[in-house]
Amino acid sequence: MDINSYSTWLEIDLNAIRNNVARIKDLTGVEVMAVIKANGYGHGARPAAQAAVQGGATWCGVARIEEALALRRAGISCKLLVLGYTPPSKIPEAIDQQIVVSLFDPDLAQSYLDFARINGGILKAHVKVETGMGRLGMLPKDVAPFLKSLRGSPISVEGIFTHFAQADEPQSDYTHKQIKRFNQLLAQLESADLKPQIVHAANSAAVFNFPEAWYDLVRPGDAIFGMAPSTQTLLGPDYLPALSWKARLISVRTYPAGSGISYGSKYVTSASERIGVMPIGYGDGFRRIDNQEVLVGGKRVRVVGRVCMDQCMLQLDAVPEAKVGDEVVLIGTQDSETISVDEVAARWSTINYEVVCGLADRLPRIYLE
Numbered sequence: 282m283d284i285n286s287y288s289t290w291l292e293i294d295l296n297a298i299r300n301n302v303a304r305i306k307d308l309t310g311v312e313v314m315a316v317i318k319a320n321g322y323g324h325g326a327r328p329a330a331q332a333a334v335q336g337g338a339t340w341c342g343v344a345r346i347e348e349a350l351a352l353r354r355a356g357i358s359c360k361l362l363v364l365g366y367t368p369p370s371k372i373p374e375a376i377d378q379q380i381v382v383s384l385f386d387p388d389l390a391q392s393y394l395d396f397a398r399i400n401g402g403i404l405k406a407h408v409k410v411e412t413g414m415g416r417l418g419m420l421p422k423d424v425a426p427f428l429k430s431l432r433g434s435p436i437s438v439e440g441i442f443t444h445f446a447q448a449d450e451p452q453s454d455y456t457h458k459q460i461k462r463f464n465q466l467l468a469q470l471e472s473a474d475l476k477p478q479i480v481h482a483a484n485s486a487a488v489f490n491f492p493e494a495w496y497d498l499v500r501p502g503d504a505i506f507g508m509a510p511s512t513q514t515l516l517g518p519d520y521l522p523a524l525s526w527k528a529r530l531i532s533v534r535t536y537p538a539g540s541g542i543s544y545g546s547k548y549v550t551s552a553s554e555r556i557g558v559m560p561i562g563y564g565d566g567f568r569r570i571d572n573q574e575v576l577v578g579g580k581r582v583r584v585v586g587r588v589c590m591d592q593c594m595l596q597l598d599a600v601p602e603a604k605v606g607d608e609v610v611l612i613g614t615q616d617s618e619t620i621s622v623d624e625v626a627a628r629w630s631t632i633n634y635e636v637v638c639g640l641a642d643r644l645p646r647i648y649l650e
């Protein structure tokens with residue numbers, strides 16, 4: 282694809298994803314489920330899934346059945362788990378497409394059974410257990426009777442999992458308590474001969490901070506894209522960021538002192554200033570806030586005036602040679618300067634997850650092999 286034909290685009294380094302999955306597989310020595318929900322954390326679900334599988338992932342995890350079905354339609358044949366809610370009416374498709382669903386509510390599971398009986402075939406499932414996340418999951422005391430009730434039914438429970446609330450805080454005792462609750466349940470199920478075959482718990486943060494939670498499979502999302510799960514859980518240099526966000530200057534003009542820039546004229550030039558226009562705005566997932574920086578000519582330049590839906594303006598005095606067509610980097614490296622997704626997240630008072638998931642569909646994704 283010709284990058285020169287775009288005014289803004291995302292570059293996704295598939296080798297980085299392959300590398301990051303392979304690093305996690307080497308580190309843990311267990312199966313890897315690449316979590317690629319929300320369009321692969323904005324990177325593109327199908328290419329991310331493909332690269333993850335090439336890196337050694339044997340599973341992909343998604344939030345919704347629609348995401349799993351789209352992956353199947355795109356030819357992704359690895360094992361797929363829907364980590365969130367699946368509407369009962371979708372169970373026939375789950376069975377036909379070999380998509381594994383999560384069970385977290387006995388009443389919902391009963392509806393799944395009804396659909397499975399009508400459809401025929403076996404629905405594969407993993408039971409999700411609430412150990413402290415306070416979101417979805419069955420209480421540990423309800424799991425054994427539930428598993429017993431499914432024996433001989435068209436639901437085959439092949440896995441059991443839980444999710445951590447604070448695994449990104451290595452010094453917090455909370456995750457140890459969650460692991461203890463989960464282990465107690467696993468021991469109880471083992472002694473009743475009810476323990477499902479595949480046990481999993483670890484998101485990216487737990488991959489690095491809680492090796493005792495690796496079990497049979499780990500479930501990283503953020504780290505496979507080379508992003509740190511939190512400021513307390515940074516990634517080593519072996520992990521490579523997969524995403525860059527770039528654009529081109531589409532206009533450069535010198536304004537006289539006293540010129541208002543953008544809506545509301547909140548920025549007024551204090552002298553003769555060179556102002557560039559970048560074709561990116563909040564319609565692309567760029568935040569409408571002050572005090573942002575991007576790279577032009579290997580230097581940091583300020584975004585000035587209000588961010589519009591499709592454009593924003595840059596103060597180019599630091600790069601007098603900048604001209605129309607020059608590359609702008611919002612996330613990534615230019616010469617020796619880098620703006621990381623974490624820097625952008627800090628500026629936006631959020632986490633890197635939200636930055637990448639908010640990147641608009643209209644941004645072309647260019648995949649680098």
Ligand SMILES: Cc1ncc(COP(=O)(O)O)c(C=O)c1O
Nearest residue numbers: 316364444484485500501502503
């Ligand atoms: C159930 C579940 N497992 C795994 C993950 C992956 O988490 P992370 O991106 O922090 O590795 C998520 C993401 O939120 C999740 O909801």
